[in-house]
Amino acid sequence: MKGTTFIGGLIVSATLGLTASAASAKTLNVVASFTVLADVVKEVGGDHVQVKSLVGPNGDVHEFEPSPDDAKTLKAADLAFVSGDGLESWFEKLAKSAGYKGKPVVASEGIKTRKMEEDGKTVTDPHVWNSAANVIVWVSNIEKGLIAADPEDAEDIKASAAKYTKELQDLDAYAHSKIGAAPKDKRKILTSHDAFGYFGKEYGLALLSPLGVSTEKEASAADVAKLIDQIKKEKVKAYFIENSNDPRLVKQVADATGAEPGGELYVESLSDADGPAPTYAKMFRYNVDQVAAAISK
Amino acid sequence: MTLYSLLVAPFADYGFMRRALVASVALAMGSGPIGVLLMLRRMSLAGDALSHAVLPGAALGFLAAGGVSLPAMGLGGLVAGLGVALMSGLVTRTTVLREDASFASFYLTSLALGVLIVSLHGSNRNLLHVLFGTILAIDATALYVVGGIASLNLVILALVYRPLVVECFDPGFLRAVGGRGSSYHFLFLFLVVLNLVAGFQALGTLMAVGLMMLPAIIAQLWARTLPAMMLIAASTAALSGFVGLIASFHLGLASGPTIILTASVLYGASLLFGPSGVVRRLFPRPHLAG
Numbered sequence: 001m002k003g004t005t006f007i008g009g010l011i012v013s014a015t016l017g018l019t020a021s022a023a024s025a026k027t028l029n030v031v032a033s034f035t036v037l038a039d040v041v042k043e044v045g046g047d048h049v050q051v052k053s054l055v056g057p058n059g060d061v062h063e064f065e066p067s068p069d070d071a072k073t074l075k076a077a078d079l080a081f082v083s084g085d086g087l088e089s090w091f092e093k094l095a096k097s098a099g100y101k102g103k104p105v106v107a108s109e110g111i112k113t114r115k116m117e118e119d120g121k122t123v124t125d126p127h128v129w130n131s132a133a134n135v136i137v138w139v140s141n142i143e144k145g146l147i148a149a150d151p152e153d154a155e156d157i158k159a160s161a162a163k164y165t166k167e168l169q170d171l172d173a174y175a176h177s178k179i180g181a182a183p184k185d186k187r188k189i190l191t192s193h194d195a196f197g198y199f200g201k202e203y204g205l206a207l208l209s210p211l212g213v214s215t216e217k218e219a220s221a222a223d224v225a226k227l228i229d230q231i232k233k234e235k236v237k238a239y240f241i242e243n244s245n246d247p248r249l250v251k252q253v254a255d256a257t258g259a260e261p262g263g264e265l266y267v268e269s270l271s272d273a274d275g276p277a278p279t280y281a282k283m284f285r286y287n288v289d290q291v292a293a294a295i296s297k
Numbered sequence: 298m299t300l301y302s303l304l305v306a307p308f309a310d311y312g313f314m315r316r317a318l319v320a321s322v323a324l325a326m327g328s329g330p331i332g333v334l335l336m337l338r339r340m341s342l343a344g345d346a347l348s349h350a351v352l353p354g355a356a357l358g359f360l361a362a363g364g365v366s367l368p369a370m371g372l373g374g375l376v377a378g379l380g381v382a383l384m385s386g387l388v389t390r391t392t393v394l395r396e397d398a399s400f401a402s403f404y405l406t407s408l409a410l411g412v413l414i415v416s417l418h419g420s421n422r423n424l425l426h427v428l429f430g431t432i433l434a435i436d437a438t439a440l441y442v443v444g445g446i447a448s449l450n451l452v453i454l455a456l457v458y459r460p461l462v463v464e465c466f467d468p469g470f471l472r473a474v475g476g477r478g479s480s481y482h483f484l485f486l487f488l489v490v491l492n493l494v495a496g497f498q499a500l501g502t503l504m505a506v507g508l509m510m511l512p513a514i515i516a517q518l519w520a521r522t523l524p525a526m527m528l529i530a531a532s533t534a535a536l537s538g539f540v541g542l543i544a545s546f547h548l549g550l551a552s553g554p555t556i557i558l559t560a561s562v563l564y565g566a567s568l569l570f571g572p573s574g575v576v577r578r579l580f581p582r583p584h585l586a587g
Contacts, residue, residue, distance in 0.1 A: 065416070067416070220545050220546075220548075220549045220550050220551050220552060220555075221307070221313075221314060221317070221433060221542060221545040221546040221552050222545065222546055222547065222548070222549035222550075223549065224311075224313055224433050225307070225310075225311055225313075225314070225546065228311065228313075248431075248434035248436070249431065249433060249434040251434070251436065252313050252433065252434045252435075252436060253313075255312070255436065256311065256312050256313060
């Protein structure tokens, strides 16, 4: 346990340093579980927050392994945000080992979730952010959380939340019009992960997937054969590879069926600054454009 | 269910099944004989060690190419695996340490380095999934790589068969007749690494070692001469691939493990019924009966 004491020492000194600076500069030191949420928190908090994402760009939020650095970051934070609904299964353990006393703000609270099948069990689909309408709920939860922690800046936070909500409404309308423009029987895609469920439901897109919701399961020959038959029968034209998954199997299935690659989608994480999806708004618009282009072929 | 729909239809109907079968047969041709030599040199576990050694190279190849690139990952894996093989060989021949000790120290270093590189990638992206393929996802490029490696492997093995066998059984004799034992040893280790690189594209490293060692061990239970053992090893490996794929197709089991477990079942059967197996020993044939 020597290591823990050492880290604990670091954490204490870090916390002391940060509380001192936070008191004078009125900047909340905030941690978010993954990049998409971090970006939305940044939009709502504006200059009053300093946001750090635990899972980095292009990272897999399901199979994240926190490092001591992450524990330090969390311990030093004034406020933590998680999406919830079982997405960040590692968070509780991390909070415990970091000695984080606060309760994280659950951004997805109040969102009407959908169920999905995973290994024969019905579980709540945690990937709520792929519908812009759900992110509007995120924004109101984040707004509440931030104001509770920093009441002095309530006016500013409210203003930026309202502005961002407007932007999200525009994005939502944009997606509806773009996807809705394609004929109904063509609105079908194949993707390697069903993190896109809310997107499909909200904007009327049918999704076929070669693997379950988790990235852990190894495919059997029977699964792959079933999927190929299904795609041939349903005449799916386009497939998408998720950016944190093994693309080889999807390519394989596509080759066997003649479906065409539709490009890369960003569904669980943002890209780095020079990628196509450095912010949530850009990510969402990028995904909509990719899907719309593929299904209108 | 007819015999056709049980055994032939999966391969006739689906391209991915055909490619998986061809890949496992190619792997079997290369890995079987190599496995036999490994086992006879009492290096059955060295294959396992080397397979872990491949990790950092493959990870670096993945990061350098910025994505799944067979040539980059294969080359990286080859360099890392060879590095570990050469270093352990060098240490073994120049210090008091035995070969297993040097293998252990170098492969552990290499493995730790690999895990570090994967985690340094910052995002904790699940690189391991990407690094190690599934046999169902074999495409034409991967097939050429696996096939090419298997062919090269067989040609080299044919050329150096004699000295390799002598080096294996009587290194003192080889030195006495002026053969360079160590260079053959290194060439052999090179072949082992080459086969593991071919295997990890298809099955993942652990599985690749399974397809290398289990058939070799089965072969020793059945045959007494080296050519016969190599033949049995290669065909057992190929049979495991075929049966494993069929089982994976009809029963919905993950393909890689199913193939290896098929080989394990064959191993169990050989233990019981082989010429030097348990059943023969318990119920010896009457001497000169009739």
